Amino acid sequence: MSDARDEFDLALKPTWCPGCGDFGILSAVKDALTTLAISPHEALVVSGIGCGSKLPDYMHANGFMTLHGRPLAVATGAKLANHALHVIVVDGDGDAYGIGGNHFIHTVRRNPDITHIVEDNQIYALTKGQYSPTTPQGKVTTTSPEGAIERPVNPVALALAMGATFVARGFAGEPHHLSGLIQLAIRHPGYALVDVLQPCVVFNRAQSYDWYRQRIYKLEETGHDARDPAAAGTVAREWEERIPIGVIYAEEGVPAYEAQLPALQPGPLTARAGPSATRFEQLIARFR
């Protein structure tokens, strides 16, 4: 980890539970930005609602803590208004894959230059332990007393199916590795998903740090070709026995959404005033 990340530090103490995976994710986000030499005023961290979505409150950077499920839409608007900002979305599995599922699908296929970090703890934690879209089948929670019936969402496979150009999975217990993934995601010129396996030490004791440590392996150590869609599809479906972390898929050469908008060619919208009198007169003249 880099040493110079105090630029992003705040004196504020996070309200997360001791041992929460969010600490590792916060540390990785700050480290990635520092390593890439992005300053707090050049980044915009947009979150939803949930434990992990409090992250922007605990770091010094432009931030917007929005509504449950809506950070991708808010972030898209902000990115289109000022594409000079490095826009990072941080939200949980309920936020991204449940209530915000429609925005997730469409943001993936839209491909704006946004880094999407999902703190995937497979539980609704801030509401104290209900099953989430990524909760394993059979898990007993307060809203699934007989065990969860639905099959869990596989976020990385879903993103691939929607044509994602960058899909990675990290582990909150390995912040250094996670920082590397976030750096790649930020550098990727398009939508980049980093699904982060995150233990919830209070409401999801089954998927503990140890449980993950026994199963995860690093794709970069296996010779996995992240440019190969077929290979990506195969590793995306691995779970239970062996869980891959690292870059699952990275496609180069696809322009970001905003790079294809003629209206943005002269620069960010925020820097521009309205039309001149002459220009406006030309618009009006079409109604004669």
Next chain:
Amino acid sequence: MTSDLSIRIGGDAGQGIESAGAALARAFARSGLHVFATQDYRSRIRGGHNFYQVRAAQAAVEAQRDPPEVLLAFTRETVDIHIDRLAPGAGILYDASLPVDAGALHARGLAPMPVPLTKIAADHGSRVMTNIAGLGALAGVVGFPLARIDAVLREEFAAKGPEVVRPNLAVAEAARRYAATTYPDFVHRVPRGDARPRLLLHGNHALALGAVAAGCRFIAAYPMTPATTILEYMAAIGAEEGIVAKHAEDEIAAVCMAIGAGFAGARAMTATSGGGFSLMAEALGLAGMAEVPVVIVDVQRGGPSTGLPTRTEQADLLFAIHASQGEFPRIVLAPGTVPECFEAGWRAFNLADRYQCPVIVLSDLYLAGSLVTVEPVSLDWASVEVDRGELIDGGALDPDADGYRRFAITESGISPRALPGSPAAVYAAPSDEHTEDGHITEEIHNRVAMMKKRMRKEDTALRNSIRGPARYGQESARITLVCWGSTLGAAREAAALLSADGEPAAVLHFPDLWPFPVEAATEALTSAGLAIGVEQNFTGQLAKLIRMMTGRQLDGRILAYDGRPFAPADIVQAVHRVLAGESDVHIEPGEQRLPAETEVGVNV
């Protein structure tokens, strides 16, 4: 020669009713006539009866007028549906091949004028030009120079090349000649225009132009009748004007994108109808809490739920004022005319920036889609003011200072706003309650101070920016019609008719509905005589609001919720019922109203 002529064109969807009507409206406007043109259509693409009504007058008009003096019928059904709703001596132009009983029309005092429209179209061009033949015949009987219509057709078909233009013009001329020589004595003639150049546009385009003039750079929306033309217009000019027009995946995304863009510092908006606005309710509160300027246009249509997708209504007023949980400042505007749509289009952005809150503009289908002539001066660029409020240059802030307090507590409630992107202006905006520097807290003193700060913005807006009701007509009038939104046009004309008939009447119109201008409303209603609410909803929402905010109960309410716009005559008739002792008049389908559909259960 009449000074005010109304023409109704009816037929099946797909027969080119709308394009013929719009071409006629534009040709009239270019001759210097004042025009009001509106379409009556259904939620379907092909088949089913549609009609278009064009009113041409020598004086300014702001509503449609019934009954019309001319009916151009492309189907037998059109004749049947409209026969009882035409002016005495009205002419009915129809295709000679239709099985219409001319004798029966004569017997009703109408003037049947069959013209072989389909045959003329086929002989000089092709059968698909039957609507053009109709326009030619119309020009012939009402004495309107065909050259004006030709010029419009040339422009419309220009992209298709001369081989399309030529036969269309030939068809129009042949039909004109036939009609003019066969029916030279038709009494209802088109008035002569003053040849002054005017603009012809509908409320949605006026509102979009206002937004463009204000420097709106971002719109995200999801298609929904009758708001769609706003997004379409912005998309059409987006590339050349440097405006991002984003068709979002749903209305929640649309408003959230607009809020994101507004947060980043672009002037941003969304446009929808009631159903989409319902989906936006939660995000409205986000803009209120995070103090993000955003403009939300709700072009109302008949509700509830999917309701009447292609019909007009004004039933979202109380919803717009109250939508979203909790309490936060918001501003609600409701333009009444096309020029007011333009003004609301730019003014909404100033208010959003000045008070750092959501601004809702309520329009409706009738206002949004009716083409009206307006003087160029009412859409004048020079009249547009751009006020970005207390927007400060983040670069000028002292980076060594204690930290930027984005939500600083001030007397006005407005906190100086720096945009993200400057080292000294770094902050996070939460949808949670927060401190002055934007950190989440539930601390009791902070909560109370922040609520007061935010809500103070409504008082400040009320003091400095909100307009009281506008009075049209005499101060001492015995009757005052109290209305909002697009009812203004019909109400003003109704007041003039009543006054001419010995019942002095005025109109009180509320252009700004929230924060409610309590003092101005109270004062205006004190001298209102018999105050009668005129609204297109069931429950009298403005009347309720007035009572809630001023304690004044209106003396009568005229309410329509059939999805059809008020015609001035509807209001006059209803006022007489109020004068006769009824306090609530619910407009029933009757002679003055537009025809009830003969078909049931076909709308989607």
